Amino acid sequence: MPDNRPTVLLTRPQAQAERFAQALGDIPVVISPLMRIEQQPLDVELTGYRGLVFTSENGVWACPQCALPAFCVGDRTAQAAKDAGMRAVSAKGSADDLVRIIADRAVEGPLLHIRGEHTRGDVAGKLRALGLRVDEVVGYRQVARPLSEQARKLLGGESIVILPLFSPRTARLFVADVGRIGARVRVVAISEAVKEALSGSVFDDITVSTTPDAKGMIAAIQGRIDA
Structure with a gap:
């Protein structure tokens, strides 16, 4: 049938x-x-950062393996970060939820947001508005x-x-x-x-x-x- x-x-x-x-x-x-994901070489030194911010597992895959704290938008991204050796926390939701858990935990910077060329939610901007030092770097491109x-x-x-x-x-x-x-x-x-x-x-x-x-x-x- x-x-x-x-x-x-x-x-x-x-x-x-x-x-x-x-x-x-x-x-x-x-x-x-x-969209096709194209990873970008990261032109950044992680030394000096006290945590990483990820809004996608693609950002995790762009990052060198490390043991830094990782603040992640959701469970899938957090699991990818754990698999890469990071101490990951999941916001279990949206970009605003991610900003909220970082603020609620009184996380001290500097932090690094490894993101795509096209991003949404302005996570770094909202964190900077709260007084945190947050840098951004593009780790991947989303090619149409x-x-x-x-x-x-x-x-x-x-x-x-x-x-x-x-x-x-x-x-x-x-x-x-x-x-x-x-x-x-x-x-x-x-x-x-x-x-x-x-x-x-x-x-x-x-x-x-x-x-x-x-x-x-x-x-x-x-x-x-x-x-």
Whole structure:
């Protein structure tokens, strides 16, 4: 019998998309990354810093192995930091949650935020506004990629497509590149900021995850499949 279930279109970078697809189980998935991660050589000496700040595991992978404290936006990033020998703490949430745990713990700087070329949340800026010394360095680039022909065919059809979006930039890239749409697209946004990035587009069937993490996104996706 044909599989008439909705298909999930994953636009995350390849490694993260493959991992997320595994977590979804037997739900039909098409992977079409809208960004490619390119690690950048770090032109920085870690000596003198009292902690590192990470808003993505990509930042961890760009960092030399060390035993510094690492303040991480979520559990996945924290686990990557632990695997690299760091003493990691997870904010279990958003960029604002990360700023909050650093402030609540009265962390002393200087700190170093290893981030992507495109970033959101202005973590370093908000920490500096609280009086902390925080430097920033770009550890990776997020290079835009077009949708694959498989993704375009899926979106041009007449089936139901669940579209999880994990960042405002990905949402904007998708809107700019999508072209003709025949499918019924149900968007699952990881945050209100992602939903806002879709403002003015044709996409108005949007569910925002109750928590800004993989667990919340999977639950929201399942809810849209069962709707």
